[in-house]
Amino acid sequence: MTLALEATGLIAGYGEADILHDVSIKVERGEMVAVIGPNGAGKSTLLKAIFGLLPARAGEVRLGSEDITNHTPDRIVAAGMSYVPQIENVFPSLSINENLEMGAFIRRDGLADRLEHVYEMFPDLTERRRHAAGKLSGGQRQMLALARALMLDPTMLLLDEPSAGLSPKMVHTIFEKILEINEAGTAVLLVEQNAREALSFSRRGYVLVAGENRLEGDAKGLIENEEVGRLYLGES
Ligand SMILES: Nc1ncnc2c1ncn2[C@@H]1O[C@H](COP(=O)(O)OP(=O)(O)OP(=O)(O)O)[C@@H](O)[C@H]1O
Ligand SMILES: [Mg+2]
Numbered sequence: 001m002t003l004a005l006e007a008t009g010l011i012a013g014y015g016e017a018d019i020l021h022d023v024s025i026k027v028e029r030g031e032m033v034a035v036i037g038p039n040g041a042g043k044s045t046l047l048k049a050i051f052g053l054l055p056a057r058a059g060e061v062r063l064g065s066e067d068i069t070n071h072t073p074d075r076i077v078a079a080g081m082s083y084v085p086q087i088e089n090v091f092p093s094l095s096i097n098e099n100l101e102m103g104a105f106i107r108r109d110g111l112a113d114r115l116e117h118v119y120e121m122f123p124d125l126t127e128r129r130r131h132a133a134g135k136l137s138g139g140q141r142q143m144l145a146l147a148r149a150l151m152l153d154p155t156m157l158l159l160d161e162p163s164a165g166l167s168p169k170m171v172h173t174i175f176e177k178i179l180e181i182n183e184a185g186t187a188v189l190l191v192e193q194n195a196r197e198a199l200s201f202s203r204r205g206y207v208l209v210a211g212e213n214r215l216e217g218d219a220k221g222l223i224e225n226e227e228v229g230r231l232y233l234g235e236s
Helices: 043-050 073-079 096-103 111-121 123-127 138-149 168-183 195-201 219-224 226-232
Strands: 003-014 017-028 032-036 058-063 081-084 156-160 187-191 204-209 212-218
Touching: 003 043, 003 187, 017 032, 017 043, 017 058, 017 187, 017 212, 032 043, 032 168, 032 195, 043 156, 043 187, 073 081, 081 138, 096 111, 096 138, 111 123, 111 138, 111 168, 123 138, 138 156, 138 168, 168 187, 168 195, 195 219, 204 219, 212 219, 219 226
Parallel strands: 032 187, 032 204, 081 156, 156 187
Antiparallel strands: 003 017, 003 058, 204 212
């Protein structure tokens, strides 16, 4: 088994308080993995600690064979991992094209080719490449955030609630696109409120509760798990 990402024993938080208590997750190369759990469980905090936006107070993060614990986000991006935050994930005053170019800020060559490749994956964006990102619908904006994260052709993609605030139809469309990205070879760690949908698109999943690993396993098993169903999938 070759791992794309492995976080082990992470402790992180804000101010005096620890939010993550010894959290561990792993993603195999090319795998898609969901992290679900209630509001405030620490899902976003986990992604921030992995991506170097919040210091890990203990534990280790490895990207492939490289120890990236507490590296800066720009070094982590250069090492092959991209991150789409839960909010403010595009520059609203910049055009679509400018947003995509920003996503490739450390790329020295091949920008034009990569832009065309990404536009081919997102035809809706191609038609609007000169439009300001702030004028896009919620779904288009999430597509742009995904597209921007792909500009450096990452091996590993961290997504924080890509379907938040979207209509049910758009939620499905976004997940289909994420699956397409995954099937093209990028490993994905997906944090989601839409737990059932996220698990149904993923191979494995983790349930995070109060900053701790509660359950993990193959996604199908988690969907069928009674506790998961009752607590997170809206079943009685
Ligand atoms: N910048 C911050 N400063 C202080 N506390 C924070 C900060 N961000 C989050 N927290 C706290 O950390 C805990 C975990 O928050 P986090 O955003 O990681 O949860 P989450 O699982 O992503 O929740 P949601 O499903 O609402 O997005 C919460 O108690 C939250 O109030
Ligand atoms: Mg969150």
